[in-house]
Amino acid sequence: MSRAILALLVCGVASAQDNPFRDSAEDIDVARGAFRIYCSPCHGIGAQGGRGPDLTLGVYTAGETDRDLYEVIADGVTGSEMPGYGERMNSDSIWRMVAYVRSVANPDTTPASGSADAGRRLYAENGCAGCHQVAGDGGRLGPELTRIGRSRSLDYLREALVAPDDEITAGYRTVEVITLAGEKIAGVEKSLTNFSAVLMDAGEKLHSFDRTELSSSERTTRSLMPSYEASLTGARLDDMLAYLRSLRGEKESE
């Protein structure tokens, strides 16, 4: 009983306090070590994003206050891949991590120079919706873009358009198989095991094989996303970036 009351008190204090480690370089450094261990597999070694959002942008989907960040780290984010670390990290460690996350924030205030409206038209003309969804509309082969303007920097988005092979988003790796009959099929890897292969082709059709039915099956370093390096240049590229930047999961951007 007394333990329960104590826990509630501690909880109450924690929720009301400012982050005690906010300006402590030493504690931020400790958290940087922990970040590299716990968080970098998804958020990148420098918090620049990867499977998870780019944290250097200083934009947080699940709340902006220190307490919000604390709860995201402790409890995870429902409906996302972000797990909770409340059982693995004690309260001080989580507050240190909040301080570290704040310390790497360097908001990208560079305005997108292009026109988001023009970019929206380019998005439609180039058939991007064939593979990507925005607010429920579009294909399902590639990553959803509804909030991409919040979670990725302009530089990242530019690279993704002109050199998509350089970094393939986790979960969207390409697999190419050749059947015993000689048919070649490329698609997004849904499952590639020692004994089977399941992939989704550009038409969102699932193909499932026992690998004994295939003469070859391999992961490639090529993304199914085509490069727009030649077709989107200059102002057109800026327009597309402005549109992608405007996709922030908010109604007005839909």
Added chain:
Amino acid sequence: MKPFLCLLVVASALPAQISFDTLKDAQQDAGSWLGYGKNYAGWRHSALTQINRENVARLTPQWVYQTGSSGRLQATPLVHDGVMYLTGPSNTAFALDLKTGAEIWRYARKVPPGAQGCCSDPNRGFAMLGDRLFKVNFEGTLVALDSKTGREIWETEIADYRQGFSATNAPLIVKDMVITGIAGAEFGTRDFIDAYSAETGERVWRFWTIPEPGQPGGDTWEGDTWKRGGGSSWITGTYDPELNLVYWGTGNPGPDMDGDVRPGDNLYTCSVVALDADTGELRWHFQFTPHDVHDWDAVADPVLVDVMVDGKQTKAVIQANRNGFFYALDRVSGKFLFARPYTEISWADGIGMDGRPILIPGREPTEEGNEACPGLGGGHNWQATSFSPETGLYYFQTTDGCHIYYKTRQGYIEGQWYQGSTVSGVPHQPQTGSIVAIDPGNGDIRWRFEMVSTPSAGILSTGGKLVFSGDPQGYVFALDAESGEALWRFPAGGSVRGSPISYELEGKQYVATAAGGSMFVFGLPEE
């Protein structure tokens, strides 16, 4: 006369209790599985032949037991007298009826909040002596359970989890002692190997894997860095009854990747130590990776084999080390015999005659990141290995590929991560894996079963000339022990992280392995 007869009947119905002699003869008892490595030498080989290369394609599940655990099983189950004893993650354990899979009892103990380890809270199995079972709990305790009820008989604290210690290994019984290791090197702990009385739980001896200043090896640490020196002992060792030596592998120094703060060889990390079983005194040691900065633990099974090395019959201890080399040592003296690479290696240009690696400069972790091969998990990590006396081959799995290693200066705070950084994948070079069959007399690779991703499971070899294992995508499979050809597979639907075993019940051979949170038992269909 009648009461006496009655007593006799009761006595004959009692199962044979497991004694030290029973454990010494475990290899001859093909029907059971009484210890982590099956026998003291750690062979993990069942002599049973009923399931063999001709009929293994017909192997089918006989029963499945779902623990209900959200974590993945990593244990080697024990089998004795019609019962399977299985440990699960998060301080759980189960006794299952061997014929039906029915649960006889279940043990559960809440992991205290704040207990943490590097890699979730798995458990790798029981040890057994008399009618008692012994297991570690994650928060650093050792418990003795009544094998009939699962009731705790005693509990001993091995180490304080609040300082960063945790326990995951299966204990090893030697004589009347329970020997166990500990983990915590990622949290700046100073680690050890302990022996406890199986009867009372009192500690009999402790061997510190990190010596103090003034002790032999103490001069391989600078200042007080030994206090946070790591050297975890998180996988079960082996035992040679004739030499009365316990062989145990040790893990990385702390902090893992920032070696600048701990100049020196950092004994006895990344080593095999040979300890007097009665006293825990060090007889010899061999360090595979002096001053490790890549987290290349040497905890992998130190397997005991008698093999011809350079034309001479040799009592050897072998290990597929995480640093990418396969080693053979003289297990009497600790003398280095040879080492051969079994996967891609970029950090050393071989191993010298003195057993020390011939380092290639510039492969250490850096703040910006620096590539080295093998990756963080090896090579071969902790997953159980197998030696078949019938094929004369040693089987283990390996992760093939590299990592980018980062070094970060990190202050020490008791109980908190103290790894000094991490790794990331090399772009466009995903790691793959393989199962390797190696000649332990010279390190020649006889065959390699290529896998699309990093392996996860331990290995069993059998008298049916089969090798059983599994993969992280959930397949349990059997390979031809002489060629590596895949002969059977079953999609179990959960990552296979434990180690398969084989046993006999009512004249029929079974193969059992965990996948995900469930235990699968396979056998041949009735004719």
